[in-house]
Amino acid sequence: MSNQSLNRIDRNILRVLQEDGRISYTELARRVGLSTTPCIERVKRLERAGILRGFTAVLDPEALGAGLVVFVQIRLSRTAQDIFAQFKEAAAQLPEVQECYLVSGNFDYLIKARVADMNAYRVFLGESLLSLPGVQESTSYVVMETVKETLQVALR
Secondary structure (H helix, E strand, O other): OOHHHHHOOHHHHHOOOOOOOOHHHHHHHHHOOHHHHHHHHHHHHHHHOOOOOOOOOOOOOOOOOOOOEEEEEEOOOOOOOOOHHHHHHHHHHHOOOEEEEEEOOOOEEEHHHHHHHOHHHHHHHHHHHHOOOOEEEEEEEEEEOOOOOOOOOOOE
């Protein structure tokens, strides 16, 4: 199933589910203009196709002691051929790392991490990030204010 094979109803289903993943099938069907059974079949088809990858709870990081967001640029030393694979595997294991991207430009990876405060970040940086395989250099950017944060994908 490709982006081109999604019709208006499929896109509406995805739009509604992005806003409220806990909506009942009956209410979802009503909102998109279907009866319940065909709506369920479409959701299952979107799941099988891998377009709808799952449902998750959105937590309040402040309430859970993870209110500080830090973006970290990482440059790897290129002494070993498999250093990128080693780094990726190790970075994926760190619970504080929410996102990790291989990027083009002056550094190799961009990491988004959440920790309690600056002290916790100092410990995380020194004991975890900088000890990952191949890390040569890092630059940190502490987020002072979150303007927008979403997992939603724009559907046209």
